[in-house]
Amino acid sequence: MEKLSRDAVHAWAAARASAAMAVPASGAEAAAWTVRGWAEVALGCALLGRAFDGLDQVIRAAGIRHGGPAATRLRALRALGGRVPSSYPDAGDPGPVTPIGPEVWRLGQLVAEFCAAVPMGPPAGLSRGRDSAKGQLRWGERYRPEPVRGYRIVRGDAYAGMVWRTWLRLPTREGSENVLVAVGRPEPEPRRRVWLGIHEGAHLDRLAAVDGELEFGAGLLAAESYAMAVEFVALLEAAADGQVELARWLRLGLLERVGRLPGFDGRIPQARGFHAPELVPLPTLAANYVTGPLSLLCAPGDTPLHARWRAALREAPRAAEVVARISATAPAPPSPRPPALAR
Secondary structure (H helix, E strand, C coil): CCCCCHHHHHHHHHHHHHHCCCCCCCHHHHHHHHHHHHHHHHHHHHHCCCCCHHHHHHHHHHCCCECCCHHHHHHHHHHHHCCCCCCCCECCCCCCCCCCCHHHHHHHHHHHHHHHHCCCCCCCCCCCCCCCHHHHHHHHHHHCCCCCCCCEEEECHHHCCCCCCCEEEEECCCCEEEEEEECCCCCCHHHHHHHHHHHHHHHHHHHHHCCCCCCCHHHHHHHHHHHHHHHHHHHHHHHHCCCHHHHHHHHHHHHHHHHCCCCCCCCCHHHCCCCCHHHCCCHHHHHHHHHHHHHHHHCCCCCHHHHHHHHHHHCCHHHHHHHHHHHHHCCCCCCCCCCCCCC
16 A cells, blocks of 8 residues: 555544544444444554554544444454554443334345346356456446446455455545455355455445545445445346346345344345344444335436346336335435545
8 A cells, every 4th residue: 555654644544533423323323333434444544554543542532332243343453553442442232222123124025025036047157257356346347337447456365354344445645545455255256256346346436436425324325225226236137147146146145135134033034044243233234235225226317227227127027016016115215415525
């Protein structure tokens, strides 16, 4: 990474750590969400030379004592720069949070029905490229409505087990750049291809297209809604093209987002077997992976994403029928204009 002065890293970290506190939640959920955001800032600090002073300053002033599972990542990243300050939150339970509401469970059931209704064309085999971050991102461009290549890939081997969000904006001497941290994952190669080439690639596309806040709080909800919407469209397109193996992995990913909702009790059989401890105290964020893309896709729009969605639905009438039922009661989508970026 480009070498910046310690003062520049301090200023960036303090600003981003403060932005991470602006979450659309309250109480224990706000604490857990804030700590999760701090973990992403800590990753940026590590990439920028392991200067954590600005992050330390904000955390010390905030006074959060228990941050849930994300605190483990935060503390591990901070330990790369020396002893973890006593002001850093631990991984203790931050407290009770509001349970997932019935409307979200209803939409989760409809996601399962949508997945079952997607028609699979004659198998054509899975098209593959190089099994690398660059290769997978290039491969995924065919399934992303507005692909870009204006990003930097940095190796993240040193941060294995400490990373959730791999895409971020980092400061440079001239301004900022969009970065993907390439970390190894144990999943089968097709699943990693979906995660990196389609989902993370969609995040990089949005970072390039939108100047507002996309990494934290309400901006993150809009960012995840878009990336998940791209996955919905890619499922229909892959199935129609005979990319059956790819379509099955995409379908599994959509069901996973339902199965990892906090409080999931097996009520939707297709989504059983998934769990994400870090999302347990974050019902608003976890639910957004299900409700956000549906709201975005069902809202009127003339974007490339909407055009491909409508075209794909025309080839899948049973899936379109499920979408019509979703549209009848879909909540309003996250704001298409993310909050201004905290400088």
